[in-house]
Amino acid sequence: MLTVFRYFFGRARGAILGWGITLALLGLYMVGFYDTLAEQREMLTMLIQQYPPELMAFFGGAADLFTPAGYLSLEFFSYIPLVIGIYAVLLGSGLLIGDEENGTLDLLLAQPISRTAFFCGRLLGMAAILAAILGIVWIGFVLGERGTTMDVAALDMLYPFITLFAVLFIFATFSLMLSMILPSRTLTATLGGLLLFVSYFINSLAQLDENLRDLAEYLPLRYYQSGAAIHGLNGDWLLGLFGFGLLFALLAWLLFLQRDIRVSGEGSWRMPFFKTARKQPR
């Protein structure tokens, strides 16, 4: 299992550094502007009041821009699940099926390693990759905060990243589970990405439209604390997110145990209404 983990994690080092450093620089830059923004509070307040509420809803709603929690939410944590969530969906959807579709899984699973160990190694790898990216970004935020009057301790700054990690984990494991059911990685990633976007929009609009609030209760982003987490984590929400994430992972594992490993599309089911050529078994 550790070998699987080590090689999978090592393979993603480019993505970890790419996403991590880019977002860390964004954080460094953004946090550094906190004091400058505070100096122009009156003017910005007037400006924000002129924005349509629908627009503000997508950036954390009524969060106070001039508090650290509100600022962090509005400038980063409100929309970042959507950005990095796309990567999480791609990571989850390709965790096993990516290798199956490019034909490398066949040889790996012919080695003396159980499917459970392989699955766990990959799942841990996925979690570690997401954690490593967020860890790098967190360092950027901590460094950026040092030159400001934001006054958020490094540990407190970690909390929004933990809640963000939980959200990413749930989308990644949900995509992983979908990948065990749907016929292709592309379709899985498309559907997973669509669900991410729909969740984001429904959750954001639910702040304005009461009719959507009931629906939003069933979506993971409802339990995402965003920048407000610097004041402390909501343990129930966090447990709920991780619990569902692990449930999706458990279902994916059970499906993986039963799965016939395909050779470049062999044996996949056809989409209704789409006539695609199926490769014959050899």
Added chain:
Amino acid sequence: MSDFAIQTQALTKNYASVRALRGVDLEVHQGEIFGFLGPNGAGKTTTIRCLLDLIHPNGGRISVLGLDPQKDPVAVRARSGYLPGELRMEENFSGEGILRYLKALRGNQTDWDYTRQIAARLDFDLKTLVKNLSKGNKQKLGVIQALMHRPDLLLLDEPTAGLDPLMQQEVLNIIRAARDDGATVFFSSHLIHEVEVIADRVGIIRNGKVVEVAQPSALINRSLRQVRIRFKEKVSEQELTQVPGVSLLGGEDGLSVILKVEGEMDALIKALAKYPVSNFETERQSLEEIFMTYYAQHSSSKNNQVDAAHEEA
């Protein structure tokens, strides 16, 4: 311990509506090289992948090295070396990187000196990145990884595919050497000449069923022969065609005849004893010709069945 390295009974596998295996019965002895012949789509790869539990059969029983691959897949794989038919590997690794990765997955239970020896025999550069390897070199890497832990059982899906004739020969030599060291080799191929050269026994699979298992020489002996005989004096062609299994293909003035002989030659040779023979030549079918005949026979019988069904309709 069972004498069989591989045993399958009534093995079936379906992919949705496609019946890939329709009751495969196989027995592969310990320490033999078993060639698994069949055209594309016959079920060769599916059978091999069932043996490693990469796919789950719908019915039947499998025993590999005395183990049930579905109950104990890790133990089966630990003692097996597998070369997939469609070999794909991590493109950004070097050959050595791939081998070290697979070695690590095997708990480092591999013989690295032996690995280097095989690489040298196959003239393979371990430092080259997989993405820069030609198809033939990728195949060499596949062969190396299948052998590097000196497995008890080698499951090779078309092991010489993509290799030049010299390397094909070298791979066959390596396979023979592995057998001589005690390994059992089960390999699929649609290249009949290599099966004829190397296999101790041959299984022919057609439409998901094993239709024949025999030694290559037995298959060949059982086949048709063409015999050309020149006599010192005229003989009665009719007398010769009365010998069981013999029919006349041609002749010249009673001095030369061309006969088709089905099965053993014994009866014909005894019948010829009373004639003054000046020359006797025989040509046998190659395994390839037998294979094609076999398929042609089955195809025609199938067509006949279809025709009969149409007529009945």
